[in-house]
Amino acid sequence: MVELFLFEPKWDGDGHGDIDSAKLIISLLNRLESVVWSLITSGGRSEARLWLCNTLSGISSISREQHRELFVKLLRSKRVSRGLASQLLQMMFEKRPQKAGHVLAKKSYRLEKFFEGKFLIVLLLLDEAGNPRRVSQWFSSFCDGGGSGHQKGAKALSQFAFVNRDICWEELEWKGKHGQSPAMVATKPHYFLDLDVQRTVENFIDNVPEFWSSNEFADSVKDGEILLIDTKFFIDFFVDLMYKEDSRDVWEVIDEFLMEESFSSLCHRLLIILEEHDFRIFLESVCKYINPRREPKDFSNSSYWLEIILCRCSACDSIDQLLLLNAVINHRRRLIWFVQDEEYVEEKLKIKDIILQIRTASLKVNSLASIFCECLKLNITEAIKLLGMLSWVIYYRLSEECQTLESWESLFASNEIKFRKSDKYVLLHYDGVSGESESDLDNRTSSRIKRKRKKKSKKKRRRKYDHDDTDDNELLDFNTSNSGLNLESKAVSWLLSTDGFSASWTSADLPEHLSMHCLSTWMKWLVSKWNNVA
Incomplete structure (x- = not known):
């Protein structure tokens, strides 16, 4: 069963054994980062830039006067074309x-x-x-x-x-x-x-x-x-x-x-055409307008973690780090699509092996507490990247291991998540994603991924449905290679205590919701600890 680590650990350390397992997990997460980054770059770095620009566009702490100054500065710059x-x-x-x-x-x-x-x-x-x-x-x-x-x-x-x-x-x-x-x-x-x-x-x-x-x-x-x-x-x-x-x-x-x-709107239209140097200047300028004393709040917001990084760092060590962070935290589903692509068989095997090793190391008692203690020794960017990778591991495992209604409800119970079945039936698209909960960013799927998925889905539909003897009233099996989830589990949705029972979640959307909830929970603990130390 997948452990979500939703209970705040003790911060006074838990023994050498746990520290050793934490260091092993961190080492494995760093290896996983390397493989994931190779997937991102192979899919096109410019697309990863577009994802980051979309996340930047969601920053809410910049006033209209400030964002006018930001863009006028760029327009007045002699370097900008x-x-x-x-x-x-x-x-x-x-x-x-x-x-x-x-x-x-x-x-x-x-x-x-x-x-x-x-x-x-x-x-x-x-x-x-x-x-x-x-x-x-x-x-x-x-x-x-x-x-x-x-x-x-x-x-x-x-x-x-x-x-x-x-x-x-x-x-x-x-x-x-x-x-x-x-x-x-x-x-x-x-x-x-x-x-x-x-x-x-x-x-x-x-x-x-x-x-x-x-x-x-x-x-x-x-x-x-x-x-x-x-x-x-x-x-x-x-x-x-x-x-x-x-x-x-x-x-x-x-x-x-x-x-x-x-x-x-300005970020969506203007940032993507900036050269790397000018994009860095923009990020450094944004840092000046974000309040570094803000209290921890909703880390499930796709842009808030970025505000935390930008307000605590005078400049990012590398644009690549932000591209990786954004992809892992806000585009988990796309990374899964990359992993499942036939073009990346070698990377897929590496990822499976690393995640299996992380799963084994995580069985150590209270290993997460030691991971958090190690995070406190890192700078904010490295710590968020580490926890972001860990949340993506959870996303991956949930997508692979939770295949039935019973497995989901067992997961809720073992992680003390209160739940009840929703009486709302959710219509699903052929790719297994519900129309109710899919994020706007995931709607902007890259043309490269769309083309590949469209070709594959057409082949599957021809194999499954192009038969004259198909009964129109027969309930068809909509299993997909992405998740392996059966139609029964997709059709059911749950109300969860993770968001105050405010939305119904299907099995197609639960990996995204729960992995983001984990990251949000961990980051609140970590930022509160940083603030206390400061």
């Missing part, structure tokens, strides 16, 4: 285009070049961002008489032409045999549908410079809709305003956007 600014601008264009539109309205005269071009040459000779396309998209939205009026650039063109008809009406080009008078178009606005838009805009570029700085044209771009015509052009335009001209207007709207956008 234009890529970060481009990604932020893309984000702002998508979510709050009116902010960029406000800047464009102030600099509308500069958009004349956006529409420039020789319209009479063969279209194929134009560049891929051909200006006739831009002109048509922005200035051709004239109403047909039944709508709400002219839109976008068409509205600006018509309004400016009426107000300034004495200087520009002759620049309007019409498709018919003769032009239209202001009086006629004023009574029948749909006549503007006969305007040759491209030739007219060309005339305005050559002969009516006042239009491009007019209130009419500025108002047409104020909502930011023009950004959709050529997003790449406008991203480059704004990046130049930021770094070549140091435009105060642009930096002000960026400040506003960073204040309004959540820290979580």
